[in-house]
Amino acid sequence: MDTNAPGLLLVGSGAQQYREYILAAVSRHFRVWLLDSDAPTWQLAHLEGATRLDVRDPQALQRAAREVMDRLPVAGVLTYDEWLVLPVARLARELGLPGSSPEAILACRDKARTRSVLTAAGVPQPAYAVVSTVEEAIESATAIGYPVVVKARDLAGSLGVVRADDPTAVIAAVSAAVTARYPGVPREGTDLLVEEYLTGPEISVDTVVAAGVCTPLVVARKQVGFAPYFEEIGHTVDGADPLLHDPELLEQLSGIHRALGFDYGFTHAEFKMTPGGPRLVEVNARLGGDLIPYLGMLATGVDPAVAAARAAVGLPPDTTPRHRRFAAVRFLYPEADCEVLDLTVHEDRQGPTVHRSSATVGPGTRLELPPRGYLSRYGNVIAVGDDRAQVTADLSEAESIVELHAKPLD
Secondary structure (H helix, E strand, O other), X not given: OXXXXXXXXXXXXXXXXXXXXXXXXXXOOOEEEEEEOOOOOHHHHHOOEEEEOOOOOHHHHHHHHHHHHOOOOEEEEEOOOHHHHHHHXXXXXXXXXXXXXXXXXXXXXXXXXXXXXXXXXXXXXXXXXXXXXXXXXXXXXXXXXXXXXXXXXXXXXXXXXXXXXXXXXXXXXXXXHHHOOEOOEOOOOOOEEEEEOOOOOEEEXXXXXXXXXXXXXXXXXXEEEOXXXXXXXXXXXXXXXXXXXXXXXXXXXXXXXXXXXXXXXXXXXXXXXXXXXXXXXXEEOOOOOOOHHHHHHHHHOOOHHHHHHXXXXXXXXXXXXXXXXXXXXXXXXXXXXXXXXXXXXXXXXXXXXXXXXXXXXXXXXXXXXXXXXXXOOOEEEEEEEOOHHHHXXXXXXXXXXXXXXXXXXX
């Protein structure tokens, strides 16, 4: 580890199978000190040091950060955890470190506030209403016009997001949105959004922002399933995607970040490419999840994780592509609710573009599909290559590569 490299505080480290690639990449450029609620294990290979504390306690977080700064020249603070972006923004401000304001981060975290701010700024938005009861939701859905989308205002990862085509479906959607939970994360309230249903392909854009200048690094084409829910089952990244240079999309990206006051950092924004142009679904003040930044790195050679870390310490990011390839991931779900008995990864069944195949759960894991459970994946397969057709063909065999043996749940 380079002892002259800048120090970086990392708050939270996430799940190894989805986030270790970020920590590994960042640690090659920065001396990383982890502040986390759990004792480090797999993280240790990538760290300068670690402090265990309750990261949701602002005083404890600030105290631990200052102790680290007494022994390490810390230049910035970073998190890629959706639930920690606001505490980390407040921490950066208290420590005088680079980053967007807590007010800007809150405007991203709170989907109702996002809509309000962007509507006032003239950014094209779907029709929407903030509701707190089933009766208000039905009334708003009728006024907006069916179909609508009902969503929690403070979750992410498509949790608590449901399409409703009539009043009866609205009742079920409200119940699903109110009860949706991410393990270990408290909900801030029960307010929901009812929004106009947007048609067209869905994409996500991972963008590094430095001094107010937005540079999109990754455009991911999203595949969803389990209608009327929006479970993400795969992503495809084209390193030469024309949307990276689309004037209308770039103009909206700049307008969105400017209106929110987001001038330093990294965002993951989701859009529907409607017949009327791009329309924002939501924007998150962090790196994308679901291995999207990793796909971007495979597709272009530009590492979004390193770009986010450089933005966090106030350094200009490297955004120059090294190559242009196709990279995609397929997430594997059971056909029905089940308990995992065994998983087998058949490397001999991998096609020529398969980059990695992984089982992500173990025997005894209960997998429940929406609305009983979310993100109930048992594995994933990543492919990368110059031929999009070959990448697609290799991923079509994903279920045979990572083979699931399970028994149905009662």
